[in-house]
Amino acid sequence: MSAVLAVLRRELRSFFVTPLAYVFLVIFLVLAGILTFYTGDFYERGQADLQPFFVIHPWLYLILVPAVTMRMWAEEAKSGTLELLLTLPVTLWQAMLGKFFAAWLFIGLALALTFPLWLTVNYLGSPDNGVIVAGYIGSWLMAGSFVAIGACLSALTRSQVVAFVLTATVCVLLILVGQPQVVDFFSGALPRRLVNALAYLSMLRHFEAIARGVLDLRDLAYFLLSAAGWLTTGVLLLELKRVR
Amino acid sequence: MIETDQLTRRYGQLTAVDGLSIRAEPGQVLGLLGPNGAGKSTAMRMIAGFLAPTSGTARVCGHDVQREPLAARRALGYLPEGAPSYGEMTVREFLRFIIGVRRLDAERGRHRFDEVVGWLQLESVLEASIDTLSKGLRRRVGLAQAILHDPPVLMLDEPTDGLDPNQKHAVRKLIDAMARQRTILVSTHLLEEVHALCNRVVIIAHGKLLADATPAELEARSRYHGAVSFSAPGSALAQEMLGRLPNVAAIEVDALDGRVTVFPRPGTRILEDVEQLLREQGLEVSEIQLERGRLDEVFRRITTTGEAAEAGA
Known part of the structure; x- marks a missing residue:
C-alpha cells in the first residue's frame, strides 16, 4: 500500500511544481463560474440550488480531465522514466492506482474550490444542502470515471497530444450516447435492446439524476465500475507493452 | 547473483x-x-x-x-x-x-x-x-x-x-x-x-x-599477444634477420611512424630473441615493448566475423 502512496505523492507533487496545476485550477473555476451564471440561468430560474452548476460538469471534465491525465503514462514512456518506475518493486496496479488517485484527488480539490458558489446560494436563499452534497459526490465520482479513461488511454501512447485527443473523444462519445438525438438516430438502424444498452452507458444519463440530488445506487455503481473497468484495461495495456 | x-x-x-x-x-x-x-x-x-x-x-x-x-x-x-x-x-x-x-x-x-x-x-x-x-x-x-x-x-x-x-x-x-x-x-x-x-x-x-x-x-586471443614492437631507425637489415628467427611468424612495419611489430608463432616467446638480435646488430632502439594483446582487435574480429568462442570461463 505504501508503494501506492509513494507514487501518489510523487504525482501530486509533480502537478504543483509545474504551472499546470494552477493554470488548471484557475481555468476550471473561471469556466465553472461563467458557465453557471451565463448558460445555466442561475438567477433566472429563481431557485436556490446548484443544478445549473452541476449540469455543466460533464462538459467541464470533458476538456479539463484529459489535460490532467494526458501526461500520466505518455510522458513517462517518452522520457524513459517508465523503465525506472516499472523496475522498482511496484506492481503495475500499484503504479496505476497511485497515479489514478493523484489525478482524482486533484480534480476533487478543484471541485472543492467551487465552494463560493455553495456559499452564494446559501446567502441568496435556503437551498437543500443535502441535494448539493449529493451533487458534489456524484460529480466527483463521474470525474473518477473520466480520470480512469484518461489513465487508460495515456498508457496507450507516448504522445501526450494523442492521449488528450483519444481521451476527449471517448469521453464525448460516452456523454452523448444517451442523448435523445443519438438514441433516435440509432433506433432505426439497431435493435431496440442494443440502443437501450448503449444509452445505459451514457454518462449524462447517470449524472442527471445525481445533479437533481438523487443518489441512486445504480448510478454510483455505474461510475465506480466504469472506473474499475478502464483502470483494468490500462493495466492490461501496460502489461501488453511489456510482453509485445 | x-x-x-x-x-x-x-x-x-x-x-x-x-x-x-x-x-x-x-x-x-x-x-x-x-x-x-x-x-x-x-x-x-x-x-x-x-x-x-x-x-x-x-x-x-x-x-x-x-x-x-x-x-x-x-x-x-x-x-x-x-x-x-x-x-x-x-x-x-x-x-x-x-x-x-x-x-x-x-x-x-x-x-x-x-x-x-x-x-x-x-x-x-x-x-x-x-x-x-x-x-x-x-x-x-x-x-x-x-x-x-x-x-x-x-x-x-x-x-x-x-x-x-x-x-x-x-x-x-x-x-x-x-x-x-x-x-x-x-x-x-x-x-x-x-x-x-x-x-x-x-x-x-x-x-x-x-x-x-x-x-x-x-x-x-589477439594476434598481438606476445608480439614485440620497437622503434629503431635504419633497421631494414635487422628486419630481414628477424624474419629468419625460428619462432617469428611475421613482421609488420607501420607505414606512418616506421614502428616494427614482430609476431611470434603461436605459443612461443620471442622477446629475448628479438632483443638479443637487435643488440648484436648494434641498433639504437629508442623503445621496445612486449604487447599483451589488443582487445579492440579481438572485439572486432569476434563481433564482425562472428568467430565462435572456444574459450570458456
Whole structure:
C-alpha cells in the first residue's frame, strides 16, 4: 500500500511544481463560474440550488480531465522514466492506482474550490444542502470515471497530444450516447435492446439524476465500475507493452 | 547473483536477444560488451523485469524475474540506459521517492540517504531540480537511486556513456568500490572500460553470446599477444634477420611512424630473441615493448566475423 502512496505523492507533487496545476485550477473555476451564471440561468430560474452548476460538469471534465491525465503514462514512456518506475518493486496496479488517485484527488480539490458558489446560494436563499452534497459526490465520482479513461488511454501512447485527443473523444462519445438525438438516430438502424444498452452507458444519463440530488445506487455503481473497468484495461495495456 | 538461461527476446521478425545464458557471481564485475544494437540493453531490461522474455528465464539472487518479480526487483539496483529520472523533482525529493517506493523504514531510509548522498557527493545539489544538473551529476543521481537500498546485485546500463574523462574515472572508481561483495553487471561498448572495471567479459553481437572470458584470456586471443614492437631507425637489415628467427611468424612495419611489430608463432616467446638480435646488430632502439594483446582487435574480429568462442570461463 505504501508503494501506492509513494507514487501518489510523487504525482501530486509533480502537478504543483509545474504551472499546470494552477493554470488548471484557475481555468476550471473561471469556466465553472461563467458557465453557471451565463448558460445555466442561475438567477433566472429563481431557485436556490446548484443544478445549473452541476449540469455543466460533464462538459467541464470533458476538456479539463484529459489535460490532467494526458501526461500520466505518455510522458513517462517518452522520457524513459517508465523503465525506472516499472523496475522498482511496484506492481503495475500499484503504479496505476497511485497515479489514478493523484489525478482524482486533484480534480476533487478543484471541485472543492467551487465552494463560493455553495456559499452564494446559501446567502441568496435556503437551498437543500443535502441535494448539493449529493451533487458534489456524484460529480466527483463521474470525474473518477473520466480520470480512469484518461489513465487508460495515456498508457496507450507516448504522445501526450494523442492521449488528450483519444481521451476527449471517448469521453464525448460516452456523454452523448444517451442523448435523445443519438438514441433516435440509432433506433432505426439497431435493435431496440442494443440502443437501450448503449444509452445505459451514457454518462449524462447517470449524472442527471445525481445533479437533481438523487443518489441512486445504480448510478454510483455505474461510475465506480466504469472506473474499475478502464483502470483494468490500462493495466492490461501496460502489461501488453511489456510482453509485445 | 544473476543467472540467465537461454534468455530470448523477439520483436516480430527481429531477434534482439538470442538464447543468452550468462552468470555473474558475487564479487564479480561482469562486463556485457557488444557493438551498439547488439542486444545489451534488451537483455538488461529483461533481467530488470521491464520487458518480458519471449522465452528462457532470468534469475536475480535466485528469484525468477517472471514468477517472483517483486523479490527479484528488491534484490536489484538498476541504472537504465541514459539514467532517466524525474526532471522536475529536486534530488532530495527524487531520492526520498525511491526510498518510499522501496519501503525502507524511516531510520534506515535516513541513514542510507545520508550515506549515499555523501558517497556520491550530492550534498551541494540536493535542492536543485534534476533538469538543471549536468550530465555527470545526473548520472550520479541515477547511481544513487540504484544503490539506495544497498542491493546485493547491481546492473548498470552504459554507466559512463557520454561523460567526460574525469567523470568516467569518478564513476569507475565508485563501481570499483562497490564491487567487493556485490554482483555487478555493467554493459558498455567501450573497451577501455573492460580493463578498468571488469574481471570477466561477455561479448554479444546480434543478440548471441560470442565469448565469455576474462580480459586477459581475451587478450591472449589477439594476434598481438606476445608480439614485440620497437622503434629503431635504419633497421631494414635487422628486419630481414628477424624474419629468419625460428619462432617469428611475421613482421609488420607501420607505414606512418616506421614502428616494427614482430609476431611470434603461436605459443612461443620471442622477446629475448628479438632483443638479443637487435643488440648484436648494434641498433639504437629508442623503445621496445612486449604487447599483451589488443582487445579492440579481438572485439572486432569476434563481433564482425562472428568467430565462435572456444574459450570458456
